[in-house]
Amino acid sequence: MDRQGSLTALRRAVLEFERAHDVGPDSWCVALSGGADSLALTAVAAALRPTTALIVDHRLQPGSAEVAAEARERALGFGCVDARVVEVTVGTAGGPEAAARTARYAALDDARRGAVVLLAHTLDDQAETVLLGLGRGSGPRSLAGMRAYDAPWGRPLLGIRREATHAACAELGVAPWQDPHNADPRYTRARLRAEVLPLLEEVLGGGVAAALARTAAALREDTDTLDDQAGHLRADIVEDGTLETARLAGLPASIRRRVIRGWLLDGGATGLTDKHIRGVDVLITDWRGQGGVAVSSPLRGQRMFAERRDGELVLRREPV
Incomplete structure (x- = not known):
């Protein structure tokens, strides 16, 4: 995708998400980290409806407050009606990645004030999620990956590659924050991103990330059908x-x-x-x-x- 088409593609993806899901008629929130994915999503979302940026400061790295403050200023520059920094304390349950995720989602849920929260997960994130579920043997529900809409969480960029969000930031003229955790080999997802997926792409001749995302979509359809059948049966069996x-x-x-x-x-x-x-x-x-x-x-x-x-x-x- 050429750079000049990246913002247009992201805008189209968000509009399609908006048409496909009941996210309410008014405002929404965007979870903003300062990285390329969330910066691009924030810029697009703010141009479509009143948008509040929610910036979670995990306080896990030196200078995190400055990163959060810069993200807030950029959100306001994109036209967000509000931008709020929320500080959290990350626990230890489940390991560092899971603990940070738990703290982040709890903080976003508290801060959203009833609005839908858009999350900037991309097709690449979906592929990584499927690989994690496969490696852990956690069943088809995990392999089905992330949903585009699981109220109050919306993920309009699940069909967009990560390279498009970086190109969109270049088009916007902003330099995204580079989270050092994303390149830290101590984190499983970072190694999947830097080592495993590139190797699979090389060995299998490309297209692996998109194939994994398609697999997730197919499994999610099957899972939804079986869940619906089980729900009707449960109503009769539970007493x-x-x-x-x-x-x-x-x-x-x-x-x-x-x-x-x-x-x-x-x-x-x-x-x-x-x-x-x-x-x-x-x-x-x-x-x-x-x-x-x-x-x-x-x-x-x-x-x-x-x-x-x-x-x-x-x-x-x-x-x-």
Whole structure:
């Protein structure tokens, strides 16, 4: 794509996203880091409707406050109606990347004031997400990647290559911030970006990132269909918060595990993995009187267990 066409392509992508999804008639927010992807998205979004830039300062690097302040000034220069810097404290749960992501999303959710938040994930980010899910064996839901719209989060650039956002910044005459974490080999995603994807492109003759994104889209369609079927079944099978194991046992595995997942989420479980769901599934398919399966609970100081009692699956909580 030539440089002069990059902003036009990004604007078209955001307009198509706006037409395809119910994001409300008024304003929206953009998550702005100061990097090329979010700078280009902010410039385009601000030209289409009243836009508030939300800049999360993770305070993980020296000079992060200055980077955030510069991003704020650029957002206002692009025509944003407001630009706010939100400082966060990053924990340690799940490792540095996951902890930063958790803190960032929580801060954005608190600051958005009911508006949709546009995120500048590109097709390249989608490809990296699919590879991460593949390497972790976390099932089709992870391989399905990121959704274009998962309220309140909107990702209008999932069909845009990263090179186009850099070209758009050149067209705008701005030099994006280069996050040193993106080139730090201690971070898994950074190594995927710098080493794995380029190698795959070389070995397979190019087009790998786009192919991975297409794979995610196809899996997401299948997953949505199966989730819908499982949701209707769950409404019939769940009674007083319990699941009848006899009715579950006869279901296809892909549907049964989705019923289990929905039941766990309805019961307050968080951070579910494929391993959690398969562990609970064993209580139905290979019942030998074993104990319950621990699943994540949102309540500090408590653990949640899925157990089998008298032919039913029940949820139990106990203090840590």
